[in-house]
Structures are given as structure tokens and as C-alpha cells.
Amino acid sequence: MPRPVRSRRICDEPKYQCFSPCEKKTSDIVILTLDEYEVIRLVDYEKMTHEQCAKQMDISRTTVTEIYESAREKIADAIINGRSFKIEGGNYRFCDGTARCCKKDCRFRIDGADVFADVKKKGDHQMRIAVTYENGEIFQHFGHTPQLKVYDVDNGKIVESQVVDTTESGHGALAGVLSRLEADVLICGGIGGGARAALAQIGVKLYGGVSGDADTAVEALLDEKLEYDPNVQCSHHAHEEGHNCGNHSSCGENHHGCSGN
Incomplete structure (x- = not known):
């Protein structure tokens, strides 16, 4: 019987979730999961080691390495082959502010103090x-x-x-x-x-x-x-015409105007 997959703790969703080559329209989309995005953010942007990343995401170091390799392969595919990519889905849970391994202030801690x-x-x-x-x-x-x-x-x-x-x-x-x-x-x-x-x-x-x-x-x-x-849905979140992922005008679209916020 396979072992259950442990959910990955992430800080928050990215502000920008859809990227597309500006030179052409394409419906060919690479999906980068939120846990893959989080590993890229922590390792490549925050300059954490895989061990530090694993501690923050509450997973093993080998799992971080596997996620990291998968994410970089997808990003390379999108850049080299001119494919759009979108950040969504994955096996994750949002941090509730109790992860003491994170040394930075976040929405739950200001100057080290718990806001709640x-x-x-x-x-x-x-x-x-x-x-x-x-x-x-x-x-x-x-x-x-x-x-x-x-x-x-x-x-x-x-x-x-x-x-x-x-x-x-x-x-x-x-x-x-x-x-x-x-x-x-x-x-x-x-x-x-x-x-x-x-x-x-x-x-x-x-x-x-x-x-x-x-x-x-x-x-x-x-x-x-x-x-x-x-079945309520907020009409604020519908993509306006011409702003779908893969359209020229969607390059770097801010997620605060996207569906699901």
C-alpha cells in the first residue's frame, strides 16, 4: 500500500499566476503547482538550502530536491519552447503562522510578535x-x-x-x-x-x-x-475579455484581478 503524500506548507499564493510569451498567442500551457512555485521561491529567490526549504515546507529534503527538479524542468520548457505557464493546484496547505522555522515577519507576526x-x-x-x-x-x-x-x-x-x-x-x-x-x-x-x-x-x-x-x-x-x-461566485473574479492566460495582453497579469482571489 503506497504511503500517503504529505501536504507541503506554503506561505501564500503568488500575486502573479499566469505568464505568456509576448511575441505570440498560445494555448499551450505548462502547469507549475503551488508547491513547485514555493520551492523555486525559497531556493532560488530567498537563497535557502534544500534543507532549510524542507524545514519551512514541513517535508523531507529529498522531496524538496524532487520538486525543485520538476519545477525547473517545467520553467525551462516554457522559456525555451515559448509556452505559457500557469501556477495552480498541487498538494499544499497554507501556513497558519505557527511555523517557527520562518525567521521573517509575515501577516501573522510583526516585529516578532504574534498579531493574533x-x-x-x-x-x-x-x-x-x-x-x-x-x-x-x-x-x-x-x-x-x-x-x-x-x-x-x-x-x-x-x-x-x-x-x-x-x-x-x-x-x-x-x-x-x-x-x-x-x-x-x-x-x-x-x-x-x-x-x-x-x-x-x-x-x-x-x-x-x-x-x-x-x-x-x-x-x-x-x-x-x-x-x-x-453555488455563489464572485463576479469580481472573472477574467475580462482579452486577459486569459496565453493572450498577448496577459503578460505578467496581476492575480488580484484573476479568478479565485
């Missing part, structure tokens, strides 16, 4: 509901919510709530925030496909397409009366 140190721990038998939040209302764009309001529920009743600054935008960053906050459920407005996948990966149950007062929505959820859209 004041957030109360969830009780052993409690459910934690997070809501995208601004001025008492459900914020309508998951990837850019300035805050999350977090509700702790015990025996079907809200026993505690607190508002948490998200510190950063993007669905990868926010998935890490939700993981760090130990959220079980997310209530939000619009959300892209990539974000839905990220939430599923960390085991957060999603109730999307919800608007209005945040407190009222949580009470409705607990009363099993919440109206939500299980």
Missing part, C-alpha cells in the same frame, strides 16, 4: 463561526474583507464574539487566517472558486451569498433559517 496573540482560544466543545465583516454588515468580497467577526457557539448559543483585523487580503492569506483562528464555519458574500477550494482544504464549511447584518445572519444559521447560495 490577543484572540481567545476556542473552547474544546465549541463551534467557531467567522463572518466577513465591516461596520456591522457582512462584507461582500471575501478576498478583501478588512475584518472577520468571530462567534464562539456552545450548545447552539453564542457565548463570545470578537472582531479580528485580517492584516492582509487574498484568499490564500485569509484561508491561513481562518485556520489560525480555528474557524469551523465561514459566512460571507461573494467568493471565488479558488477561495472555495482553499476553505475546503482546511475544513471550513462555507455559507456564501449572504448579505445584511452579521449578528442576524449568525443567529439565523443557528436557527437553521439562514438563506445562502451554495
Whole structure:
């Protein structure tokens, strides 16, 4: 029986995910996975050794070497043969800020201090509901919510709530925030496909397409009366015409305007 493949810990998704030769249009795309991207970022850009990279990604050094060789082969193929390449997919999980091997400040640590140190721990038998939040209302764009309001529920009743600054935008960053906050459920407005996948990966149950007062929505959820859209998609994330990967105009496209953010 084959051994299960260990997921690779990555810091965040790249800001730019689609690259294409400017000299021609092409639909021939090389897929670089996010864990392959992370190895390239850490080894070639951050100048880590394979051993340091392995520690940060929570995998073995030999696995880093295998991923690194695969990634470089794909990048060489794209450059030499004029193929587009896109960064997506892979076997990964977002860092939740608890990786002490990382010596740099990140969205979870500023000047070495844990930005969520004041957030109360969830009780052993409690459910934690997070809501995208601004001025008492459900914020309508998951990837850019300035805050999350977090509700702790015990025996079907809200026993505690607190508002948490998200510190950063993007669905990868926010998935890490939700993981760090130990959220079980997310209530939000619009959300892209990539974000839905990220939430599923960390085991957060999603109730999307919800608007209005945040407190009222949580009470409705607990009363099993919440109206939500299980198929919600954020229209913000659709590629505009002429901006698909492989089109001349997409060279270096910023991911904050791409699907899934």
C-alpha cells in the first residue's frame, strides 16, 4: 500500500499566476503547482538550502530536491519552447503562522510578535463561526474583507464574539487566517472558486451569498433559517475579455484581478 503524500506548507499564493510569451498567442500551457512555485521561491529567490526549504515546507529534503527538479524542468520548457505557464493546484496547505522555522515577519507576526496573540482560544466543545465583516454588515468580497467577526457557539448559543483585523487580503492569506483562528464555519458574500477550494482544504464549511447584518445572519444559521447560495461566485473574479492566460495582453497579469482571489 503506497504511503500517503504529505501536504507541503506554503506561505501564500503568488500575486502573479499566469505568464505568456509576448511575441505570440498560445494555448499551450505548462502547469507549475503551488508547491513547485514555493520551492523555486525559497531556493532560488530567498537563497535557502534544500534543507532549510524542507524545514519551512514541513517535508523531507529529498522531496524538496524532487520538486525543485520538476519545477525547473517545467520553467525551462516554457522559456525555451515559448509556452505559457500557469501556477495552480498541487498538494499544499497554507501556513497558519505557527511555523517557527520562518525567521521573517509575515501577516501573522510583526516585529516578532504574534498579531493574533490577543484572540481567545476556542473552547474544546465549541463551534467557531467567522463572518466577513465591516461596520456591522457582512462584507461582500471575501478576498478583501478588512475584518472577520468571530462567534464562539456552545450548545447552539453564542457565548463570545470578537472582531479580528485580517492584516492582509487574498484568499490564500485569509484561508491561513481562518485556520489560525480555528474557524469551523465561514459566512460571507461573494467568493471565488479558488477561495472555495482553499476553505475546503482546511475544513471550513462555507455559507456564501449572504448579505445584511452579521449578528442576524449568525443567529439565523443557528436557527437553521439562514438563506445562502451554495453555488455563489464572485463576479469580481472573472477574467475580462482579452486577459486569459496565453493572450498577448496577459503578460505578467496581476492575480488580484484573476479568478479565485
